[in-house]
Structures are given as C-alpha cells and as structure tokens.
Amino acid sequence: MCNGKTFYITTPIYYVNDIPHIGHAYTTIACDTISRYKRMKGYDVHFLTGTDEHGQKIQTSAEAKGKTPQELVDEIHQNFKHLWEVLNISNDDFIRTTEPRHIKVVQAMFKKLMDQGDIYKGTYTGYYCIPCETYVPESSMGENKTCPECGRPLTIMEEESYFFRASKYVPELIKFYEANLKAVMPRIRYNEIMSFLKGGVKDQSVSRTSIKWGIPVPGDEKHVIYVWFDALINYASAIGYLDDPENFNHWWPYVHHMVGKDIIRFHCVIWHLMLLALGLSLPVSVIAHGWWTRDGDKMSKSKGNVVDPFKVVSEYGLDPFRYFLLREVPFGNDGDFSELALIGRINSDLANDLGNLLNRTLQMIKNYRNGVVPECKDSSSELSTMAANILDRVDSFMNNFAFNEALKAVWEFISRANKFIDETMPWKLAKESDSSSQEKLNFVLLNLYEALRLSALLIAPVMPDTAKRIWSQLGLEGEPVKFLYDSFKWGEGTGKIINKAEILFSRIDIKEWQKSQEAKKMSEQELNSGSESEAKPVIEHEAEISIDDFKTVEMRVAKITKCEEIPRSKKLYKLEVDLGYETRTVCSGIKAFFTPEELEGRVIILVTNLKPVKLCGVESNGMILAASVKKDGVSEQLTLLEPADKNIPLGSRVS
Numbered sequence: 261m262c263n264g265k266t267f268y269i270t271t272p273i274y275y276v277n278d279i280p281h282i283g284h285a286y287t288t289i290a291c292d293t294i295s296r297y298k299r300m301k302g303y304d305v306h307f308l309t310g311t312d313e314h315g316q317k318i319q320t321s322a323e324a325k326g327k328t329p330q331e332l333v334d335e336i337h338q339n340f341k342h343l344w345e346v347l348n349i350s351n352d353d354f355i356r357t358t359e360p361r362h363i364k365v366v367q368a369m370f371k372k373l374m375d376q377g378d379i380y381k382g383t384y385t386g387y388y389c390i391p392c393e394t395y396v397p398e399s400s401m402g403e404n405k406t407c408p409e410c411g412r413p414l415t416i417m418e419e420e421s422y423f424f425r426a427s428k429y430v431p432e433l434i435k436f437y438e439a440n441l442k443a444v445m446p447r448i449r450y451n452e453i454m455s456f457l458k459g460g461v462k463d464q465s466v467s468r469t470s471i472k473w474g475i476p477v478p479g480d481e482k483h484v485i486y487v488w489f490d491a492l493i494n495y496a497s498a499i500g501y502l503d504d505p506e507n508f509n510h511w512w513p514y515v516h517h518m519v520g521k522d523i524i525r526f527h528c529v530i531w532h533l534m535l536l537a538l539g540l541s542l543p544v545s546v547i548a549h550g551w552w553t554r555d556g557d558k559m560s561k562s563k564g565n566v567v568d569p570f571k572v573v574s575e576y577g578l579d580p581f582r583y584f585l586l587r588e589v590p591f592g593n594d595g596d597f598s599e600l601a602l603i604g605r606i607n608s609d610l611a612n613d614l615g616n617l618l619n620r621t622l623q624m625i626k627n628y629r630n631g632v633v634p635e636c637k638d639s640s641s642e643l644s645t646m647a648a649n650i651l652d653r654v655d656s657f658m659n660n661f662a663f664n665e666a667l668k669a670v671w672e673f674i675s676r677a678n679k680f681i682d683e684t685m686p687w688k689l690a691k692e693s694d695s696s697s698q699e700k701l702n703f704v705l706l707n708l709y710e711a712l713r714l715s716a717l718l719i720a721p722v723m724p725d726t727a728k729r730i731w732s733q734l735g736l737e738g739e740p741v742k743f744l745y746d747s748f749k750w751g752e753g754t755g756k757i758i759n760k761a762e763i764l765f766s767r768i769d770i771k772e773w774q775k776s777q778e779a780k781k782m783s784e785q786e787l788n789s790g791s792e793s794e795a796k797p798v799i800e801h802e803a804e805i806s807i808d809d810f811k812t813v814e815m816r817v818a819k820i821t822k823c824e825e826i827p828r829s830k831k832l833y834k835l836e837v838d839l840g841y842e843t844r845t846v847c848s849g850i851k852a853f854f855t856p857e858e859l860e861g862r863v864i865i866l867v868t869n870l871k872p873v874k875l876c877g878v879e880s881n882g883m884i885l886a887a888s889v890k891k892d893g894v895s896e897q898l899t900l901l902e903p904a905d906k907n908i909p910l911g912s913r914v915s
C-alpha cells in the first residue's frame with residue numbers, strides 16, 4: 261500500500277463554539293484537495309480534522325443554556341461534521357478533544373514531561389477579569405487595563421500553575437529551522453517565526469486552577485491542563501501515540517499541518533518545542549494561509565457580512581465554491597470573496613472554457629462518429645506535448661501548496677484545447693469525404709477526447725463531483741478520483757462510447773442576478789419592518805433654514821488616526837482626527853458598528869465648529885457625520901460619510 265510515499269495532513273481542530281464560516285471551509289477544502297491529489301499520485305494518505313472542545317467559553321455557554329459542557333459539545337460539534345459533508349470533505353478521521361483516546365494521551369505526555377523535569381510548578385501572574393473568569397493578555401487589554409469583553413477593570417491575579425520549560429529547547433528549534441527552510445510556508449511566515457524565536461521564548465504556563473472544563477493534571481486534579489497544550493496534542497493522539505505505536509510511526513514522520521496565519525506561533529513554536537521535549541520528530545511543514553475579506557471589507561458579526569458556506573453552496577453549487585476559493589488567491593495571501601467575482605469565475609472558467617470544450621467535443625463525436633471515440637495511427641499533437649508536461653508542472657505547484665498556480669496551468673491546457681478546435685475546424689473536415697480529411701478528423705476528435713479525459717483527472721482533487729460528471733459523459737467507468745495520474749496514457753480513449761452531453765455549469769446572467777439581488781434586498785427590508793410594512797416610514801423634517809444659516813456649519817475632510825475605547829462607555833469611542841492643519845479629539849457614539857481597526861485610517865467628514873462638550877470625562881471637539889437608520893430612537897444601521905476621492909487634501913471644506 262505504501263510504496264514509500266506517505267502523507268499525513270491535518271487541519272487545526274476548530275473551536276467547537278464557533279459558527280462554521282468561510283475560513284473553516286477554506287482550510288478544510290485546501291486539505292481535502294491536497295489529500296485527494298496525493299491519493300491520485302499513489303500516496304498513502306491520512307487526513308485528519310476535528311474539534312477543540314475544552315475551555316472556559318464552553319463552560320460559560322453551557323451554563324447559560326442549562327446544559328453540561330459535555331452535552332453542549334456533543335450537540336454543537338455536529339455543525340462541523342455537517343459542513344464537511346456538505347463540502348464533500350474526504351477526511352479519514354475526525355477527532356474530538358473530549359474523547360478518551362485523546363484525553364489519555366494528553367495526560368501521558370504531561371506526565372512524561374513532568375517526570376523528566378520539563379514541566380514544573382510555579383506561580384502564574386496575569387490580568388484577570390473576575391466576572392468573565394478569564395485572563396486577558398496585555399495585547400488585547402483596553403485602555404486603563406480593562407476587559408475587552410465587558411469593559412470592566414482587570415485585577416492582577418496570581419495562581420499556582422504548571423510551566424512547560426519551553427525556553428530550554430529554543431536553540432535546538434532554531435537549528436532545525438535553519439536546516440529546514442520549508443518547514444514553515446510561505447517564506448514570510450518562516451521569517452516571522454525565526455525572528456520571534458530569536459527574541460527568546462518564555463516558559464509557558466500549561467495549567468489553570470480557575471477553569472474547570474478541561475483535562476485534569478495527572479496527580480494534581482485541582483489543575484486542568486491549559487487548552488492550547490491539550491488541543492495541539494490531537495495531531496498525535498488521533499494516530500495512536502500511546503496505544504498503537506505502529507500506526508503512529510507509520511504516519512508521524514510525514515505530518516503536515518495546515519493553519520491560518522493567526523495561529524502559527526502555537527503551531528511553529530509551542531508545538532515544536534513540546535515535540536522536541538517529547539523526543540518526537542518535527543513536522544515536515546506547517547503551511548499558513550491568509551484571511552478572507554468580503555467585497556473588500558473585513559468580515560464581522562456586527563456588520564452581518566460573514567460568508568456562510570452553507571448559503572454560498574446552496575446558491576452557487578459546491579464545486580464552483582471550491583474552485584473559487586483555491587483559484588482566486590495565491591495560497592498564503594489574503595483573499596477577497598465577492599459574489600460577483602464568483603459569478604465571473606463560473607461564467608468564464610467553468611461554463612465557457614471547460615463546459616464548452618466538453619459540449620462541443622461530445623457533440624462532434626456524436627455527429628461525426630456515432631458516439632464512438634475514433635482510432636488514429638499517431639495521436640501526438642501540440643496538445644499531447646502539453647499534456648506530457650502538465651502533470652509535472654501541476655505536481656511541482658501542488659507540492660508547494662500553490663493551488664492557484666496549479667489550476668492556472670490546467671486552464672491554460674483547457675484553453676489550448678479550445679483553440680485547437682478553432683484551428684483544426686473539424687466541421688469543415690467532416691464535409692470532406694477524402695480519406696486524409698477523415699483521418700485528420702479522427703486525429704482531432706481523439707485529441708480533444710484525451711484532453712478532456714486528462715482535464716477531468718486534473719480537476720478531480722478540487723472539483724470531485726464535476727470530474728465525475730465529465731468522466732461519465734465521456735463514457736468512462738469508475739471514478740476519476742480512483743485513477744492514478746502515473747497510469748494516464750495519451751490515446752487510450754479510442755473505442756470508448758460516449759454518453760449524452762449535459763450542461764456542466766449554467767451561465768449566470770449578471771443583469772438578472774443584480775435585479776434579483778435588489779428584489780431580495782427590498783423584500784428583506786419589508787420583512788424587517790414587520791407588520792407595518794404597508795405604512796410609509798415617517799420622515800421628521802426640521803424647520804427650513806437659509807443658505808446663510810447652513811454656511812455657519814463648518815464641515816471639513818479629516819482622517820481618523822487613532823481610535824480608543826472609553827472605559828465604562830458602551831457607545832463611545834475616543835477618536836483622534838487629523839485635519840491637516842491640526843489634530844483633535846472627538847467622541848463618537850459609533851462603537852456598536854465598528855472595531856477600532858475598522859476606523860483607523862478612514863477619511864471622514866467632521867463638523868469642526870461645534871462647541872466642545874465633555875462626554876464620559878473626555879472633551880469632544882467636533883462631530884463625525886454618519887447616516888443611520890433608527891428604530892425607536894436607536895440606530896440599527898450606520899455608515900460614515902466619506903469623500904468619494906480619498907486624495908482630497910485633509911482640511912478641505914465641505915459645502
């Protein structure tokens with residue numbers, strides 16, 4: 261089975277309390293694609309995913325729902341399992357950190373490190389929010405050391421804690437990375453990890469007495485093992501670290517972890533240091549991907565613009581979604597999701613290029629050769645030459661996780677095949693009765709058929725269903741995903757009997773789509789306004805003013821340079837705005853709609869001659885203009901007024 265090629269790939273285990281979103285879908289589809297690809301290359305593949313089920317947040321949300329934490333996670337981990345079914349994920353295993361097979365490995369590893377002196381007891385000191393029952397790292401604290409969740413002041417807490425002697429193994433890890441440049445990909449993340457390591461790593465606190473929902477420290481049950489230490493071990497516990505050394509040793513030397521760029525320190529530093537201490541070999545690579553925005557905006561729950569993979573799949577189909585995610589951005593970079601861009605890909609790459617090639621070819625084989633793929637003496641052509649290179653090209657891209665490049669190469673081949681039809685003009689050849697024209701027609705049809713057979717195989721890891729549909733229309737038995745790339749031979753399609761041609765992807769009419777979007781928005785608005793949807797909104801007008809009155813309001817273009825929370829204020833932000841000629845402090849009641857990061861750098865319109873006023877102890881010198889929809893006096897929706905041309909100089913007067 262193994263023939264020297266073994267590949268073990270993992271997704272991070274997803275935090276079970278999260279609602280599955282595009283980020284989870286992306287990591288998992290990428291892992292699924294590489295797994296399917298490697299299987300078709302003849303590798304023995306193990307693909308692991310799962311859920312992270314311990315920690316304070318689970319405990320709190322279970323209490324709020326009147327459940328035990330175990331009951332809660334038993335229920336909600338299904339959200340992820342369900343999504344993987346919908347996304348056609350071919351994982352070999354799904355691990356949950358509440359399973360006995362995981363718990364006993366975590367405890368065994370903890371004990372081993374304790375016995376060898378790499379875990380020791382000490383005191384953990386940190387900023388703690390008593391109502392939220394959580395430590396807050398300094399990096400996410402509010403101003404004046406407040407809790408980012410509830411805004412209350414934090415207290416310094418000390419508790420007994422076990423520490424992992426991480427510092428001891430740092431020099432060894434640096435040496436490993438110096439010798440293994442691809443152990444973290446892409447290079448920008450490798451550099452980030454190296455410079456972090458060279459800055460030194462403190463010993464890590466790996467237990468808590470303040471949390472109850474977790475794995476108890478062996479022999480000291482008032483402590484539970486800290487959730488990160490627990491979670492990372494899933495990669496080893498799932499393959500039988502303790503009970504099945506043969507299985508463990510089969511997979512472990514070939515492990516690759518795919519993660520989002522936000523959790524690389526845990527994976528490339530803490531996990532690696534743990535493995536060194538445990539005497540285990542280090543992963544072949546950690547591959548970090550970027551984040552997704554939507555229509556150029558950061559996604560957030562408060563904005564309501566989070567991409568729901570269930571919804572996209574039900575509207576546009578699964579394979580277009582899988583194709584879009586992997587084709588749209590270089591792996592490792594951030595990407596932007598927009599329905600228009602997705603429709604663009606469906607129309608041009610999928611319906612036009614691939615769909616048309618299939619349809620035209622099948623039609624011609626049916627019309628000119630009664631549906632039987634013809635024979636020809638020598639089928640070598642420009643297409644077959646390109647085909648000979650493409651497997652190698654795709655392989656080198658896939659080995660670097662460059663999914664978009666691999667797909668680009670496949671589409672170059674598909675485009676070449678379409679061009680081949682235009683160049684050889686089979687409809688003309690069909691009209692000529694001489695044997696050389698007929699022989700040429702055989703050559704053309706066989707070449708096109710082979711191009712499609714190979715294309716189906718090449719797209720199979722990304723679009724398994726579409727590949728299967730092409731395969732069956734081509735009259736081939738079995739499934740393309742079961743095919744081995746190395747056994748592909750150009751010309752072997754001769755004699756196959758094709759099936760009825762069916763449309764692979766329907767084009768989406770953009771104008772119609774835009775119309776339907778407008779209609780959807782309108783009906784949503786009506787729904788939101790409830791039973792009073794018939795009544796027109798009441799507009800309250802102010803008294804008339806003269807142009808001279810209006811001119812007394814001084815408004816200017818300004819830029820938000822800094823945004824800070826105001827302790828104890830739920831609505832207000834303290835903003836620093838730059839008018840070009842001076843900077844000012846302004847308080848603005850827009851906290852519910854933006855995070856500080858979303859505001860910093862925005863160019864806005866400021867009313868500059870309002871009398872200063874003190875709000876929550878901060879003097880405000882101006883007012884930012886915004887449009888909002890209010891219900892019962894409360895803003896439900898809000899947008900900032902911004903100049904269309906962001907290059908207009910700061911301080912420019914608005915009139």
Ligand SMILES: [Zn+2]
Nearest residue numbers: 389392407410
């Ligand atoms: Zn709090």
